[in-house]
Amino acid sequence: MRGDARAHQLIAPESFAAALGAIASEPGHWTPIAGGTELMVAFAAGKLGATNLISLWGIPELRFVKTQQEGISIGAGATFSDLRSNATVLSEFPLLANAASWIGAIANQNRATLGGNLVNGSPAADSSPALLVYDAEVEFASVRGNRRIPYYAFHTGYKQNAMNADELLFAIHLPRRFSQHRQYIRKVGPRRAMAISKVALAATALVDNGIVSEIRLAAASLAPYPTRLRRTESELVGEAITNDAIRAARNVLMSEAQPIDDIRSTALYRKRVGANLLEEFLRGLTKPRAES
Numbered sequence: 001m002r003g004d005a006r007a008h009q010l011i012a013p014e015s016f017a018a019a020l021g022a023i024a025s026e027p028g029h030w031t032p033i034a035g036g037t038e039l040m041v042a043f044a045a046g047k048l049g050a051t052n053l054i055s056l057w058g059i060p061e062l063r064f065v066k067t068q069q070e071g072i073s074i075g076a077g078a079t080f081s082d083l084r085s086n087a088t089v090l091s092e093f094p095l096l097a098n099a100a101s102w103i104g105a106i107a108n109q110n111r112a113t114l115g116g117n118l119v120n121g122s123p124a125a126d127s128s129p130a131l132l133v134y135d136a137e138v139e140f141a142s143v144r145g146n147r148r149i150p151y152y153a154f155h156t157g158y159k160q161n162a163m164n165a166d167e168l169l170f171a172i173h174l175p176r177r178f179s180q181h182r183q184y185i186r187k188v189g190p191r192r193a194m195a196i197s198k199v200a201l202a203a204t205a206l207v208d209n210g211i212v213s214e215i216r217l218a219a220a221s222l223a224p225y226p227t228r229l230r231r232t233e234s235e236l237v238g239e240a241i242t243n244d245a246i247r248a249a250r251n252v253l254m255s256e257a258q259p260i261d262d263i264r265s266t267a268l269y270r271k272r273v274g275a276n277l278l279e280e281f282l283r284g285l286t287k288p289r290a291e292s
Helices: 016-027 039-044 080-084 088-092 094-099 106-111 113-122 126-132 230-236 243-256 268-287
Strands: 009-011 031-033 052-055 065-066 071-075 136-144 143-148 156-159 168-175 182-188 200-206 211-220
Touching: 009 211, 016 052, 016 143, 039 065, 065 088, 065 230, 071 106, 080 088, 080 106, 088 094, 094 126, 094 182, 094 200, 106 136, 113 126, 113 168, 126 200, 143 182, 143 268, 156 200, 182 268, 200 268, 230 243, 243 268
Parallel strands: 009 052, 031 052
Antiparallel strands: 065 071, 071 168, 136 143, 136 168, 182 200, 200 211
């Protein structure tokens, strides 16, 4: 069954203020569409349930990457090509730059937006693990004003988030304080790109005199939504990276992870792969840091 454009209504405000006004006048009535890399696939298959769409594509107030002294701000309308070409993202947030390179083909990266990737809410979202370990904050906007929350509080369930019906995602903010961290990201899937991940893990850590003083772990496809692995983190803080510590951390991750069985993988496979990725990261921490 193919989608029928006559069954849908699309409006395209020329400004962000106009878009906010439209959704404020009818909260819950309009479904935002930006690059359309998810919604247009559903439309083509005749599975797009949303009948009233509001286009955010091309609104200049949403497409930016701004570097300040203490952090970087990324507009919800910034594309993954924008991220891949930004000097600050490449040098200071390489996990996000790498994840951006996994988003489909170049044509997809030219259309897909960071905000759309987050709001879509897929448990396998490529950008989410990187944002989680970078302590990102998300900023919402409405006619009532703007508010910010930690990104880890954004996803509240499968395909659910903390935005109110009259709000739009405006920006993502990352602090510039990870230059000394050891960083890691890896995606496991049928192919490196142009495929939904079976499991992905992002991690940052500080190791002082062989002891883990700080660590962040975040995964895709190990829970109903992208999530931090806080129990596993707690198991490792203050520990030396020994075989026993790695074994204990693997066991905690296997217990903490709550993936599902689906057409791409079993839950047990995802848990084991997640534990393998964790071990790969931890063993890398015992090696001398590569010179940049």
